[in-house]
Amino acid sequence: MAVFEFLHISDLHFAQEPGRINLFAQPRSAVKQLVASRTLRPKSADTLSVRFRDMDSHSISRTEACARWLHRNRAADRLVIITGDLATSGLREDLEAAYRILTQSGSVSVPYLSQRGEPTFAFRPDKCFLMPGNHDRFSDRHGAPGGTNFDKIFSGFCNLQNGVCAASVAKQGETLHFVAVDFSLRNFEKITYELQHYGVGAIAGDTLRALVDQTEKCVSEAAGPVVWLLHFPPGMHQEDSQSEFSIFEREFMQLIDERVLLDSAERSRISIVLSGHIHRSIRLKIGELNVVGAGSPTIADPYTQGEAHLMRIEVAKGKMTTWSRLDFVHSPDDAEFVQR
Numbered sequence: 001m002a003v004f005e006f007l008h009i010s011d012l013h014f015a016q017e018p019g020r021i022n023l024f025a026q027p028r029s030a031v032k033q034l035v036a037s038r039t040l041r042p043k044s045a046d047t048l049s050v051r052f053r054d055m056d057s058h059s060i061s062r063t064e065a066c067a068r069w070l071h072r073n074r075a076a077d078r079l080v081i082i083t084g085d086l087a088t089s090g091l092r093e094d095l096e097a098a099y100r101i102l103t104q105s106g107s108v109s110v111p112y113l114s115q116r117g118e119p120t121f122a123f124r125p126d127k128c129f130l131m132p133g134n135h136d137r138f139s140d141r142h143g144a145p146g147g148t149n150f151d152k153i154f155s156g157f158c159n160l161q162n163g164v165c166a167a168s169v170a171k172q173g174e175t176l177h178f179v180a181v182d183f184s185l186r187n188f189e190k191i192t193y194e195l196q197h198y199g200v201g202a203i204a205g206d207t208l209r210a211l212v213d214q215t216e217k218c219v220s221e222a223a224g225p226v227v228w229l230l231h232f233p234p235g236m237h238q239e240d241s242q243s244e245f246s247i248f249e250r251e252f253m254q255l256i257d258e259r260v261l262l263d264s265a266e267r268s269r270i271s272i273v274l275s276g277h278i279h280r281s282i283r284l285k286i287g288e289l290n291v292v293g294a295g296s297p298t299i300a301d302p303y304t305q306g307e308a309h310l311m312r313i314e315v316a317k318g319k320m321t322t323w324s325r326l327d328f329v330h331s332p333d334d335a336e337f338v339q340r
């Protein structure tokens, strides 16, 4: 039997400019259009535009608190998993800012601050496994999909092949596999509402096949449970779990065609999926599948509580026996993450 521990964070939304609003494209008029066309029926047009305005980039104080939390909780055998949206856009300047905050060396006296006094996570590729989210794939300031800068800038941390990348950890004769899969939009093909392209993902058949193939390959190399890493939590439209999500999330943040993914997860005997995207933590059970989503530790949005997580997965005879999670939340009074 072996107990694997790792830290799970998501949706850092780092940007060249902290506290930036991401949506530059006349949100109020577009939102009014949607409401007028009855595509959306929010309580008021203002409720929805407030949601749009909340999509900020990172806060420096939360980033520093998160850097300290990571420093304190990073034991030698704990990997850090990041389930996407490292940057607030896929533009080179934002991804490079994210890369700098994630990888800069810490100073000798204060390891979570760089020589210049900026917060840094000081990650090395062997200690951190990460993947892109929809924001990392934005190819312009209006959230158009299909950006590819992420692949070049983060190639040392995540080398996606057909949208899939794997990492394995071995301990006391057991192995735990992670397979990350990128279902960010490649184009506007599946978009049915104005502005929907900002927040949705969609299953692409070739990427799903690559995910299933990689899962089989991992298990054939070393028996052990496979954890899927998906930026977009599946399950928003399933009977068991849809009440956990708002109408906004189900329309504008969904994984389109999620049922196909859930069926594949069942066939591949996946029992746990880690996700992010909605900036608050979730725990869902869909059939036998656990969907475990991380909140965002660093986003500046005042309506989002900063969250970070310590996960434990117990493995015996090549199977996951139990899992548990400790949640940490940002306490503005202490400027620290404290256990919930």
Ligand SMILES: [Fe+2]
Residues within 6 Å of the ligand: 011, 085, 133, 134, 135, 231, 276, 277, 278
């Ligand atoms: Fe996202």
